[in-house]
Amino acid sequence: MTSAPSILHLVGAGRVGRTLAALWQRAGVFTLGDVLTRSPESARQAVAALGAGRPVTHPGELRPADVWLMATPDGALAEAALTVARAGLPPAQAWHCSGFAPAAVLAPLQQAGWLVASAHPALSFADPMAAQAQFAGTACALEGDDDAVIRAEQAFGAIGGRCFRLQAADKPLYHGAAVLVSNFPPVLAAAAAELWQGCGMPPELIGPLWQAFARNVADNLLRLGPAAALTGPAARGDTAVVQAEISAMQARDPALAQAYAALSTLAARLAREGTALAPSEETAPLSRART
Structure with a gap:
């Protein structure tokens, strides 16, 4: 300059x-x-x-x-x-x-x-x-x-x-x-709030609940990193729970069910392998890339 x-x-x-x-x-x-x-x-x-x-x-x-x-x-x-x-x-x-x-x-x-x-x-x-x-x-x-x-x-x-x-x-x-990291957390919070509302949770509890989850997730994510901060049924390998929840969400909103299923797949992979995404051609180990 x-x-x-x-x-x-x-x-x-x-x-x-x-x-x-x-x-x-x-x-x-x-x-x-x-x-x-x-x-x-x-x-x-x-x-x-x-x-x-x-x-x-x-x-x-x-x-x-x-x-x-x-x-x-x-x-x-x-x-x-x-x-x-x-x-x-x-x-x-x-x-x-x-x-x-x-x-x-x-x-x-x-x-x-x-x-x-x-x-x-x-x-x-x-x-x-x-x-x-x-x-x-x-x-x-x-x-x-x-x-x-x-x-x-x-x-x-x-x-x-x-x-x-x-x-x-x-x-x-x-x-x-x-x-992914900046736009979708609000969408997920809104979807969770609407599900709780549909289940009959008192309105005065819904806001404080999703806010508490958001704060705790953010704190754990910043302190521990993505893999260590991960919790939930997909991370634990509770496939029966995941499938039952996908079925319930399918009846409520098919797009939500698809999102939940996809995110559960990524969560399970992160818990199992330490990475959320499948290896690409550029990053796959040589032994895998040759097969």
């Missing part, structure tokens, strides 16, 4: 974009330039919240910049890249922060001579202020054009990111893993 802050433009100004722009400004990595969103009002709100930048209401008003952060939802990234490419600006670098989409989703800019990268911080941005406070130490997965990846590594490292390189082909598994 140069001693003088580079210019950063935002395309889209949601929670991730605002959080990163605030951190980079504070660290002297970037100076915020133009902010382009679908709604002029949201661009103005972002500029007001960040205390810097210029709201832009039309792509034709965009000025050159050093780095462009495409901070749109995943499904809008290609369209955003095409919009900027059509503005006819000098080639620069463009990054996006999707955990799933590869850098190549910005192909319209690549074709115009830009360098692109994807840089995914593995952090919840539900509360931007909390995300800013928690960002230091966050794992950041990078892939894309080499020079863009190097610059992104410097920028994210300057605000405390712990960067590593990721192959584009591995992004669905990488992002799916983040979904």
Whole structure:
């Protein structure tokens, strides 16, 4: 990075974009330039919240910049890249922060001579202020054009990111893993609460019960690690109990029964072998791979 802050433009100004722009400004990595969103009002709100930048209401008003952060939802990234490419600006670098989409989703800019990268911080941005406070130490997965990846590594490292390189082909598994650990516990808690409710448990007991389980599981998981923290009928090998519960859940909700069966299979494997997933071709022992 140069001693003088580079210019950063935002395309889209949601929670991730605002959080990163605030951190980079504070660290002297970037100076915020133009902010382009679908709604002029949201661009103005972002500029007001960040205390810097210029709201832009039309792509034709965009000025050159050093780095462009495409901070749109995943499904809008290609369209955003095409919009900027059509503005006819000098080639620069463009990054996006999707955990799933590869850098190549910005192909319209690549074709115009830009360098692109994807840089995914593995952090919840539900509360931007909390995300800013928690960002230091966050794992950041990078892939894309080499020079863009190097610059992104410097920028994210300057605000405390712990960067590593990721192959584009591995992004669905990488992002799916983040979904498993961050998105599904609330689903499981909701399903458990609804089952208890259907069994006649008093409503005033349901919330405290799932909260107590969640706290205890989190404490054990952090203290002992996944394998040692595992409990339950699948881990104990009580297949009759598992099958009876799957049957009962099938009558209540087939999707729940399928999920319970699949998770029980993974739990049994973790208890038996110390790993939740079956060996892949790349990780299987040589003796097994040759058979």
